[in-house]
Amino acid sequence: RRRYHPCKFCGDTLAFVDYDDSSLGRQKRMVRFSLEYNMEGDLNDPYSWNASLMYMGSPGAENGVRSDEPAMVSIADIQQPAPADKEDSDYVGEYVSFSANVAHNNTVNGVYGVTVQDDKGAWNGIQVFTREELAVGDVVNVYGTVIEYFGLTTIAGSKVMFVETGTPFAADTVVTTDVDESYESVLITILDSEVTLHDTFDWEITDAEGSIYIPNNPAAYTRQEVGTMIKAVTGAGHYAFGAYKFVPRSDED
Numbered sequence: 001r002r003r004y005h006p007c008k009f010c011g012d013t014l015a016f017v018d019y020d021d022s023s024l025g026r027q028k029r030m031v032r033f034s035l036e037y038n039m040e041g042d043l044n045d046p047y048s049w050n051a052s053l054m055y056m057g058s059p060g061a062e063n064g065v066r067s068d069e070p071a072m073v074s075i076a077d078i079q080q081p082a083p084a085d086k087e088d089s090d091y092v093g094e095y096v097s098f099s100a101n102v103a104h105n106n107t108v109n110g111v112y113g114v115t116v117q118d119d120k121g122a123w124n125g126i127q128v129f130t131r132e133e134l135a136v137g138d139v140v141n142v143y144g145t146v147i148e149y150f151g152l153t154t155i156a157g158s159k160v161m162f163v164e165t166g167t168p169f170a171a172d173t174v175v176t177t178d179v180d181e182s183y184e185s186v187l188i189t190i191l192d193s194e195v196t197l198h199d200t201f202d203w204e205i206t207d208a209e210g211s212i213y214i215p216n217n218p219a220a221y222t223r224q225e226v227g228t229m230i231k232a233v234t235g236a237g238h239y240a241f242g243a244y245k246f247v248p249r250s251d252e253d
Contacts, residue, residue, distance in 0.1 A: 068095065070095045070096050070097035070143055071091070071094055071095065071096045071097070072096075072097055072098070073091065073096050073097070073098055074098060074118055074119075074124075075098060075100065075116070075117065075118045075119075075123070075124050075125060075126045076118075076119070076123040076124055077091070078090075078091045078096065078126060078146055078153065079123045079124075079125075079126060079153055079181075079182075079184070079185075080123050087148075087151070087181075088148050088153075089146055089148065089153050091146040092146050092147060092148055093145065093146065093147075094145065094146055095143070095144070095145050096143075096144065096145070096146055096155070097141065097142060097143045098118060098141075098142055099118060099139065099140070099141050099142070099163070100116035100117055100118040100126075100139075100140060100142060101116060101117055101118070101137060101138065101139055101140075101166050101167070101168050101169060102114050102115075102116055102134050102135065102136050102137060102138045102140060102168065103115050103116060103117045103125060103136065103168050103169060103186075103187040103236065104136065104185075104187060104235065104236040104247065104249050105134060105135065105136055106217070106220060106236070106247055106249075113127055113128045113129045113130045113131075113154075114127075114128055114130060114132075114134055114160075115127050115128070115185040115186075115187070115236045116128055116140065116142065117168075117169050117186065117187065119169065120169040120170055120172060121172050121186070122172065122182035122183055122186060123182050123186070124169075124186060125183075125184070125185035125186035125187065125236065125237075126153060126154070126155060126185050127149075127152055127153070127154045127155070127185045128142055128144065128154070128155045128158050128160060129144070129154060129155065129156045129157070129158055130158050130160045132160045132162075134160070134162065135165070136168050136249070137165060137166050137167050137168045138162060138163075138164075138165060138166060139162075139163040139164045139165070139166040140160050140161060140162055140163060141160075141161040141163060142155055142158060142159075142160055142161075143158060143159040143160075143161075144156055144157050144158030144159065145157045145158075150240065150241075151239050151240075151242070152184065152185075152238070152239045152240065153184065153185070168187070169187065170187075171187040171188050171189045171234045172186065172187070172188045172189070173188070173189045173191065174188045174189065174190055174191075176190070176207055176208070176209035176210065177190060177193060177205060177206065177207050177209060177210050177211055177212040177246070178209050178210055179212055179237045179244045179245075179246060180244060181239075181244075183237035183244075184237045184238070184239055184244070185236055185237060185238070186236060186237050187234065187235070187236055187249075188234070188235070188236070188237060188246075189232055189233065189234045190205070190207070190212075190230075190232070190233050190246065191207075191231070191232050192207055192229075192230075192231065192232075193205040193206060193207045193229075193230045193233070194206055194207070194227065194228065194229050194230070195224045195225060195226050195227060195228040195230065196211065196226060197211075197226065198223070198226060200216075201215065201216055202214060202215055202216060202245070203216065203223050203224070205230060205233075205246070212244065212245060212246045213243060213245045213246070214235075214245065214246050214247065214248065215238070215240065215245060215247060217247070220248070220249075220250060221248045221249075221250055221251050221253075222251050233246075233248055233253060234248065234249055234253035235247045235248035235249045235253060236249070
């Protein structure tokens, strides 16, 4: 592909860049590119240019709240598609805003950010791309665009504005590992499970109803040994690599 960069004053093309976006798959529509030129270099020398990209953001500059008005929604509005068996959110591509509490501060499978909730229970949580330093319980106003990040409904290109320190919503108790779309990014507690498998990227817990993978994330929590019985563990439902997963919040949980 070739991307042209016109002068914002005269409209003439000043430079162009060739790039290969085939590895981005369906997410390439959500990528924003930025170029920076070294004024002491040669315009025609590729090494005089630096490039960056990010999902639905402004690489090279702080993301700001857009000038157009967002749709004021609840998280359940975003997460519950119609019809119910539809995989993607009805709000994909739309600029939205809502208030919520930080439920889980996590970085998993390269997804930076937090999960937030505006109520307890199913359908009321969502992942937000952000590198803001936030604590569990913080009340925030979120502005951003809804995307499906490889199947995980997410707010991207976001501006997360801290409002006040608050109290997180209590976790829903799920007595089985049968986590589905309704518990994606929702804080839940799984009871009476056993660690049954380790592999390179995940470990697995199993109960009477089935099994679920937990991504390895040693910075946040400790992987338990196979055979360990876990009375209760609290974390967020997650989706990655074609499967629903579970992300513990911390060793304390």
